[in-house]
Amino acid sequence: MPVAPPPPQRSVVAPSAVRAWCYLVWLCWVRQARMRQMVWIALGLLALTAALIGLNTLGGRWDMGHWRWPWPPKPNPPTLTFEEHLERLAAERKAMPLVPEGGKLEPAERGDRAYYVTPLPPQAALQDGLLNSLRATLNESGFMVFSRWAIFAVFVSFLLPIFSLSFATDAVGGEREGGNLLWLLSRPLPRPAIYFAKFVALLPWSLGLNLAGFGALCLAAGRPGPMAFRLFWPAVFWGTLAFSALFLLLGAYFRRPAVVGLVYAFFLETVFGNLPGYMKRVSISFYVRCMMFDAAGDFGVQPEKPSIYLPVEGDTALWVLLGVTTGLLVLGMWVFSRKEYVEAT
Amino acid sequence: MQTSEKPTDGVQAMPPVPAAPVNGVAGRPLPPITAPKTAAEPVLLFEHVSKWYGPVIGVNQVTLELRPGITGLVGANGAGKSTLLRLATGHLRPDLGRVTVRGRPAWSAAAKRHVGYCPEVDAFYEEMSGRQFVLTLARLFGYSRSEAEDRTEEALRAVGMMDRSDKRLRGYSKGMRQRIKVAQALVHDPELLVLDEPLSGVDPVGRQEFLELFRKLAARGKCLLISSHELEELEKLTDHVTIMARGRIAAVGEVLQIRERLDSHPMSIRVDIDEAAGGLGRRQLAGLLLRLPDVVGVELGEDEELVVRARNPRQFFEEFTRLVLEENLEVRHLEALDDSAGAVLTYLLGGRG
Numbered sequence: 065m066p067v068a069p070p071p072p073q074r075s076v077v078a079p080s081a082v083r084a085w086c087y088l089v090w091l092c093w094v095r096q097a098r099m100r101q102m103v104w105i106a107l108g109l110l111a112l113t114a115a116l117i118g119l120n121t122l123g124g125r126w127d128m129g130h131w132r133w134p135w136p137p138k139p140n141p142p143t144l145t146f147e148e149h150l151e152r153l154a155a156e157r158k159a160m161p162l163v164p165e166g167g168k169l170e171p172a173e174r175g176d177r178a179y180y181v182t183p184l185p186p187q188a189a190l191q192d193g194l195l196n197s198l199r200a201t202l203n204e205s206g207f208m209v210f211s212r213w214a215i216f217a218v219f220v221s222f223l224l225p226i227f228s229l230s231f232a233t234d235a236v237g238g239e240r241e242g243g244n245l246l247w248l249l250s251r252p253l254p255r256p257a258i259y260f261a262k263f264v265a266l267l268p269w270s271l272g273l274n275l276a277g278f279g280a281l282c283l284a285a286g287r288p289g290p291m292a293f294r295l296f297w298p299a300v301f302w303g304t305l306a307f308s309a310l311f312l313l314l315g316a317y318f319r320r321p322a323v324v325g326l327v328y329a330f331f332l333e334t335v336f337g338n339l340p341g342y343m344k345r346v347s348i349s350f351y352v353r354c355m356m357f358d359a360a361g362d363f364g365v366q367p368e369k370p371s372i373y374l375p376v377e378g379d380t381a382l383w384v385l386l387g388v389t390t391g392l393l394v395l396g397m398w399v400f401s402r403k404e405y406v407e408a409t
Numbered sequence: 410m411q412t413s414e415k416p417t418d419g420v421q422a423m424p425p426v427p428a429a430p431v432n433g434v435a436g437r438p439l440p441p442i443t444a445p446k447t448a449a450e451p452v453l454l455f456e457h458v459s460k461w462y463g464p465v466i467g468v469n470q471v472t473l474e475l476r477p478g479i480t481g482l483v484g485a486n487g488a489g490k491s492t493l494l495r496l497a498t499g500h501l502r503p504d505l506g507r508v509t510v511r512g513r514p515a516w517s518a519a520a521k522r523h524v525g526y527c528p529e530v531d532a533f534y535e536e537m538s539g540r541q542f543v544l545t546l547a548r549l550f551g552y553s554r555s556e557a558e559d560r561t562e563e564a565l566r567a568v569g570m571m572d573r574s575d576k577r578l579r580g581y582s583k584g585m586r587q588r589i590k591v592a593q594a595l596v597h598d599p600e601l602l603v604l605d606e607p608l609s610g611v612d613p614v615g616r617q618e619f620l621e622l623f624r625k626l627a628a629r630g631k632c633l634l635i636s637s638h639e640l641e642e643l644e645k646l647t648d649h650v651t652i653m654a655r656g657r658i659a660a661v662g663e664v665l666q667i668r669e670r671l672d673s674h675p676m677s678i679r680v681d682i683d684e685a686a687g688g689l690g691r692r693q694l695a696g697l698l699l700r701l702p703d704v705v706g707v708e709l710g711e712d713e714e715l716v717v718r719a720r721n722p723r724q725f726f727e728e729f730t731r732l733v734l735e736e737n738l739e740v741r742h743l744e745a746l747d748d749s750a751g752a753v754l755t756y757l758l759g760g761r762g
Contacts, residue, residue, distance in 0.1 A: 079522075079550050079551030079552050079556075079597075080551040081551055082551075083552075083553070084548070084549050084550060084551035087548045087551075088549060091545060091548075091549070095534070098536070243530050243531075243532030244532050244533070244534060246500065246530065246532070247534075247549075247593075249499075249500060250498060250499075250524070250526050251521060251550060252520075252522040252550060252551075253518055253549070254518045404500065405500070406462070406495075406501065
């Protein structure tokens with residue numbers, strides 16, 4: 065082995081803590097790119113959900129045209145679907161005489177074309193109004209159905225927490241399990257700064273997966289998708305931040321953060337989030353939904369029973385999500401700065 | 410190099426230190442080995458440090474100063490060596506007392522700038538090459554890219570990995586991984602190097618290279634704290650050792666001095682024989698033991714327990730062995746009741762504890 069040379073003369077350039085922190089952010093961001101089991105699970109769930117949504121789209125199942133009223137459908141006489149109602153109304157309208165009894169066609173000119181006009185009989189006018197409103201409702205019902213069933217019930221309740229968990233629990237928890245946390249804890253960086261760097265590095269991945277995943281589902285939904293994405297992406301954004309802060313904290317505190325996170329996602333978010341009354345307000349997804357209800361209120365997307373659901377205003381929900389994100393982040397920094405990771409050293 | 414248990418000039422805040430470490434069971438302290446005082450601030454200072462893991466005590470009232478030079482840290486499994494090292498590197502906080510590096514709490518980020526840690530745990534960013542790994546850890550100190558690259562090359566040259574560090578870490582042998590660990594500990598030129606089993610897995614040639622490296626670092630004024638099971642290797646490196654037993658410092662100082670003190674300090678040894686097998690009763694054995702020149706006393710307890718107090722333990726054990734063979738005794742149990750002395754003796758006799 066060559067003899068260890070004396071240290072070379074070098075200019076004294078003090079190492080920079082800011083530079084170290086920025087490099088840590090970059091390092092954590094790059095290391096998050098390594099695919100892990102939870103990420104594969106999340107992508108698999110995304111693919112499955114997108115496939116199911118796509119099948120519904122192909123089958124034209126998003127609007128209410130195939131719904132029947134009353135439910136359950138009566139076999140005899142057979143209950144018609146809304147689409148069948150519409151067709152029947154259209155057939156009835158077509159069968160109505162154009163010129164009422166005792167009326168006559170009046171010639172008129174518009175440009176180089178000749179028209180015959182006649183005041184519509186009241187019955188025909190009513191039928192036209194009914195047809196148009198029913199047709200408009202059915203045309204726009206896809207957005208409501210897609211929002212209620214795919215976004216609220218599946219994405220917000222289930223996929224959003226899972227997607228956030230897949231990256232966030234691994235940011236600190238993965239380093240602990242791999243025994244690599246000691247390298248970071250041996251550097252002259254304050255522990256809260258290390259934790260904050262982990263959060264900042266995690267966000268592009270969490271946000272990317274959630275927003276891109278949400279976009280993919282909206283794309284698969286066909287016609288109602290673009291409107292859904294345009295209205296709901298801010299709620300997804302803020303919900304992702306809150307969930308990421310939560311699962312990062314779980315990773316800092318628990319040895320098996322993925323397990324704890326899954327229990328949280330399946331129990332607290334899914335069960336509590338759908339309880340009547342005020343219990344649901346402990347779940348992050350409640351506030352995400354409230355933001356969505358507020359954004360899409362003009363399009364008929366509301367809780368089924370607002371008096372039981374008790375939603376909050378969209379602005380209030382946003383502030384709560386911001387507060388939750390900040391609070392969990394500060395709490396995580398405190399926990400990380402105090403905790404002794406004996407197993408990791 | 411000074412290793413001292415006593416407060417030195419300049420460490421004014423340090424309370425009075427017991428003259429000698431107190432052992433765990435018998436309560437008889439080993440005679441102190443005093444070291445000359447110096448005015449320089451210690452690099453690493455433990456002041457009445459205790460650390461618990463729940464109900465289990467890891468380190469118990471440890472007071473220790475380290476200055477530039479090499480100090481070996483030895484002790485049986487569970488003696489508290491790893492806990493001591495983790496306290497020194499700021500991975501654990503003491504429950505009582507304080508640990509400081511150049512006057513700064515070891516837990517703080519500022520103190521870690523002065524500390525290079527080579528852990529025993531074998532964990533890396535496996536997807537990186539050795540060079541990338543050391544470079545990454547150098548960048549995490551806040552060096553610019555060019556500075557970090559220069560330092561990385563120096564560190565790799567020092568550990569003999571210049572031409573082998575471009576492969577991925579997952580393909581490295583144990584010895585190569587150990588070299589990379591030492592390299593990352595050196596990359597920022599720290600004042601204090603804490604090395605936990607640095608020779609583990611390293612081939613004999615590599616060991617000599619490391620020993621030479623450590624001597625050079627000590628000659629440059631670095632303070633090295635090296636934990637090892639290999640007392641023989643440590644003795645090649647340094648005369649100064651700290652021996653731990655059951656969370657306490659059993660002995661601190663030069664190995665030669667420790668040996669001499671141990672020889673002159675009576676040690677309590679419990680002896681249990683099978684009377685039926687040997688034909689010799691305990692009382693008769695007690696009489697024979699009293700005739701040995703190094704035995705200063707024999708106690709026969711109510712439950713027929715035989716406790717011998719003897720000087721020169723190594724000499725005593727040789728004579729005792731001869732006695733056992735002559736009288737055809739069947740010894741069921743032989744135990745040093747003095748934890749500290751027992752631990753020291755174990756290591757001085759070359760045992761691993």
